[in-house]
Amino acid sequence: MLTLSCFTDEAGEQNMDAGYYMATLVFHDQSKRFERFIDSYVARLQLEDLHDIPFHSVDLLHGHEDYEGLSVEKRKRLLVAFSMFVRTLPISYHTFFYDKAFFKNSDQLQSQLRKDIVDFIFDRLEKFQTFDQVAIYYDGGQEAVTAALHDAFDYALARNAAVYKSLSHQDKRLAQAADYLCTIELAEKRYATENVSLTY
Template identity: 40%
Template sequence: MKELSVFVDESGNYGGENAKHYLITLVFHRQSISIQQEIARYEQVLRDRNLPNIPLHMNPLMRGNDAYRNMPIQTRMRLLTCFSTFALKCPIEYFTFAYQRNQFSTDAAMFSKMQQDLVAFLSERLSVLQAFDAIKLYYDDGQEAVKSTLHTAFEYALGTQVVVYRNCSPKDFRLQQVADYICELELAAIKYEKSEQGNAEKIFFGTYRDFKKNHLRRIRKKRIE
């Protein structure tokens, strides 16, 4: 049985007067290609470097919140380096949809456009997607609007008999963490392009030139064109 996993994550400001950007990233993985070796190597690197084996969450990592609270910045930077290497070794593809919040009168209008874009994206790749017996869509159920948009778009393009939905927690799936990582990189790219990068981006990614060389260009080799 041929199965395709699609891990979904969103990033950026959502709602509110100060909202600027909203992104949603889809990470595609053919389940016939195992990533257990990559996971084992990544976790061994963490042990070898005496780093905590915790689920990667980019926003808290870069800002020292949640599980990263009181963790030295050097440790957080080393964690990011290790995970970046892991993500680059994973046999995945991805695509990110990005929206500028102030271009829409309401959140509903933004999600309506997102749904249209998703349907168009899936329809363009229909022959590839229809080759799978099942497509498993993983989302952590964070935003009801995202969940509804995903369901409607995938079912419209592929039919309910093909798509299987899975609620998931990032701590249980490394590729869900990869989706989070990529989404934050694509958000950072927008910020750099618009000169909106904050201290966190400057500390973890350096200059725009450094960011493109060391992070963006590498991960974009996996982007679906």
Template identity: 40%
Template sequence: MGDLSVFIDESGDTGSVSRYYLVTLVMHDQRDSVEMRDKAYRTHLANSNLPDLPFHFSPLMNGHGSYAVESLDVRKALLAKFRRFAEDLPFKYRTFSYEKSHFESPESLQEKLSQELTGYLQINLAYFQTFSQIKIYYDNGQSIVTHAIRRAFVKALGDKAVIFRLVDPKSFRLFQLADYLCGLELAALKYDQKQQTATDGIFFGGSTAFKKNYLKKMRKKRLE
């Protein structure tokens, strides 16, 4: 029996800035190494004269942070490279999505997330029990996620089966993958509700192109 890594990231905030709140779990069997795939990804970037930046969805789309000095064409090329890299990676994932207007407070959102995480883990208990240890990686970015995942995993799997590790997103490509999937699932929500932005259109095209080129292949990797 091997170990399972679970990388967790969120999109949105608990205030009034964002309409939606998403939490993504990326599950990776550590027996299937990603090292060679990551090396190939770095080679593809170098051969295309593209910078090897830690992938961060929103800054890439909006030209912020470490992407501020990069042109639109470079940022589009980086997104395309990471998309192909993600398609080749061995993982399963699940995203939990919420419209914040349905919750009276951050605490009620936390409770809902905890309940749904616990139920999800219990439904897929047979899968999780095939691993000797479950290692949770999160950057403690938002307290409602930290509390919800600790409560859910310990309740569903037992404290002896879970190891919580603080993660630096720059150091783990699979954590960057969780960020990428949060971004895609948020874009999917916006396209479905016809709320896509001009920036979404620039990077993804219309709804049909987005679903065909980005969403469809990732959705095949979901663990329902």
């Protein structure tokens, strides 16, 4: 059975308090193994005397949680190492960005996100249909994303083609890649609009 994995991460809040909202979808054909890339990443960390900390962009940038007490220099090295790891992975991704000026509430955001995901799938329907199923991995962090993902994939794909799964240990690496890519896309948006902060 051919399975396409989809991992999602978001930035901003669904109530638009941050002035924006964005969601990044990362896709991985499960027939393309990536264990060797994980092994290379872990080996590089060991070579540089760095701990294999589960990647979380906000905590890394601000030195919180597992990154607390690490120097800025070490956190930069961890970021570079993870960036190089992501670039080796057999994945593709797409980011949806929304500006507060165009949305009055979270219901409007959810509706637009659903529409955009449906359009994204239909534009690539032939590719999606080469897979027997699409496995959706999401931690359910924000209701708008959860509802939009379920509605969009269930609507656009054949009945029972989309399945919803919890993350395994190996899958978590790809979820972390979604976190990284969402953060990079946000940084690019901020630089493009000259709306940078101390961490971007």
